[in-house]
Amino acid sequence: MSAPTVASADPHRYASAPEQPIPDEALSLFQTSTYLSSLSTSALVQHIIQTRDQVFPHAPYPCLGSFRFLMPAIHTCGPQGTYEALLAHLKSQAGGEEAGAPPKKHLDLGCAMGQDTRKLIVDGVPSHRLVAADLSKDLMDAGHAMYDDASARERIGGTKWLVCDVFDEQHVQRVRDEAKEDGGYGSIYIGSFLHLFDLDEQKSIVKTLDGLLSHHPNSQILGRQVGLPLGRSVEEKQGKWKGNQQTDRAYRHDVQSFKQLWGSEWNVFVEQEDFGGRYGDGDAASRDSTADHATKRLLFKIVRKPHQSV
Numbered sequence: 001m002s003a004p005t006v007a008s009a010d011p012h013r014y015a016s017a018p019e020q021p022i023p024d025e026a027l028s029l030f031q032t033s034t035y036l037s038s039l040s041t042s043a044l045v046q047h048i049i050q051t052r053d054q055v056f057p058h059a060p061y062p063c064l065g066s067f068r069f070l071m072p073a074i075h076t077c078g079p080q081g082t083y084e085a086l087l088a089h090l091k092s093q094a095g096g097e098e099a100g101a102p103p104k105k106h107l108d109l110g111c112a113m114g115q116d117t118r119k120l121i122v123d124g125v126p127s128h129r130l131v132a133a134d135l136s137k138d139l140m141d142a143g144h145a146m147y148d149d150a151s152a153r154e155r156i157g158g159t160k161w162l163v164c165d166v167f168d169e170q171h172v173q174r175v176r177d178e179a180k181e182d183g184g185y186g187s188i189y190i191g192s193f194l195h196l197f198d199l200d201e202q203k204s205i206v207k208t209l210d211g212l213l214s215h216h217p218n219s220q221i222l223g224r225q226v227g228l229p230l231g232r233s234v235e236e237k238q239g240k241w242k243g244n245q246q247t248d249r250a251y252r253h254d255v256q257s258f259k260q261l262w263g264s265e266w267n268v269f270v271e272q273e274d275f276g277g278r279y280g281d282g283d284a285a286s287r288d289s290t291a292d293h294a295t296k297r298l299l300f301k302i303v304r305k306p307h308q309s310v
Contacts, residue, residue: 014056014065017049026070029118032155033148048146055142061112063192064139069112072119074189077222078301079269086187086222090125102186102216105179108132109166109209110193113143121156128158131178131185137163166205176212184214190223198233199251202261210265217306227272227298231257253298262302270300 022045030036036044048070056064063069075083090104106125108117111132121127134140140161143149149156160178164171179185188209194202213219228234231254253261259268275295 013060013062015067018045018067018070020045023071025072025075025119026115028122029070029072029115029147032118032122032152035151036148051142051146054145055138058138059136063112069115072115073191073224074116074119074222077189077191077224077299078220082222082301086220087120087123087125089186090120090129102214102219103179103182103184104129105182105185105214106130107175107179107185107188107212109164109175109188109190109212110134111143111161112136112139112192113146114140114161115143116189116191117159118147118156121159126158127156130159131162131175132159133162133164133175135163135165166208167201172208172212179212179214182214183216184219185212186214186216186219188213188221190221190225192225193223195225195227195252196250198249199261202251206261213304215304217304219304221302222300224297224299226252226275227258227296228252228254229272229294229296230254254296255298258298258300265305267303267305268300269303270298272296272298 027044030044036047039047048067052064052067052069077083086106089101090106092104106120106129108114108130111117111134114132117130117132120130132140140163144161162171162175162178164175166172176184190209194205197205209221213221231252233249233251235248235250251257255270255272258270262268273296275297
């Protein structure tokens with residue numbers, strides 16, 4: 001099946017323009033570019049639409065079609081203070097051997113346009129401490145065009161951008177190698193990622209994440225995804241854009257099933273909230289009036305427990 005065109009896109013998964021006003025949190029990511037920061041709001045919106053329309057036929061995800069990619073979300077994940085503590089750690093100039101401190105290397109896995117990586121940079125994290133990886137080079141290239149990275153090399157030039165199919169061990173090894181000297185990644189962000197896959201695929205991804213994350217206690221995985229009040233398997237429309245391992249099903253978790261996915265080797269902090277707003281998560285078409293099918297959002301922080309053997 002060929003990728004859809006913009007003209008044929010499902011209206012539930014494609015909006016012709018971003019909902020306005022665009023949140024300040026999203027607009028701040030464009031300030032690294034002298035050119036984009038000089039544009040009027042209407043001109044910037046046209047730039048956003050044109051760049052999105054160029055990549056959408058190659059990666060027709062709902063978050064791309066509805067402009068949800070504009071809004072970073074890493075700062076919303078985990079208990080209060082999680083993001084502030086992560087920022088302080090990644091920005092610290094102290095040596096990497098502080099007692100109990102995980103490495104200062106961060107991975108954005110399934111980075112898409114790279115909005116959450118850019119959020120960290122805008123908030124002061126040195127770009128050389130960041131690695132961003134996605135299955136789709138088209139999406140990452142579109143992100144470079146969207147945010148005019150060519151004019152912001154001093155700010156973001158140290159970041160590594162890697163193509164990675166999470167089910168391809170050679171791809172995963174390249175991502176792992178970027179943090180080899182650091183002893184692994186001290187933190188990993190997986191936003192709107194796990195919910196693309198069925199339960200067996202998710203279990204495989206958890207093992208991969210375990211191998212990428214540092215074995216230092218307090219190394220952490222942050223993220224958010226679509227959930228349901230009662231976890232169940234659903235039809236998945238992403239199709240071939242899921243990578244080599246693909247089914248037509250995906251598993252949407254509730255809080256308990258999500259905790260069970262990770263098992264006893266992790267401290268799992270997860271909260272469920274109502275889905276709301278175009279700049280949220282998930283596919284509006286998946287919502288209906290029945291309580292057990294209503295789309296929810298899961299926000300989570302997964303922390304490696306102390307004394308875990310390597």
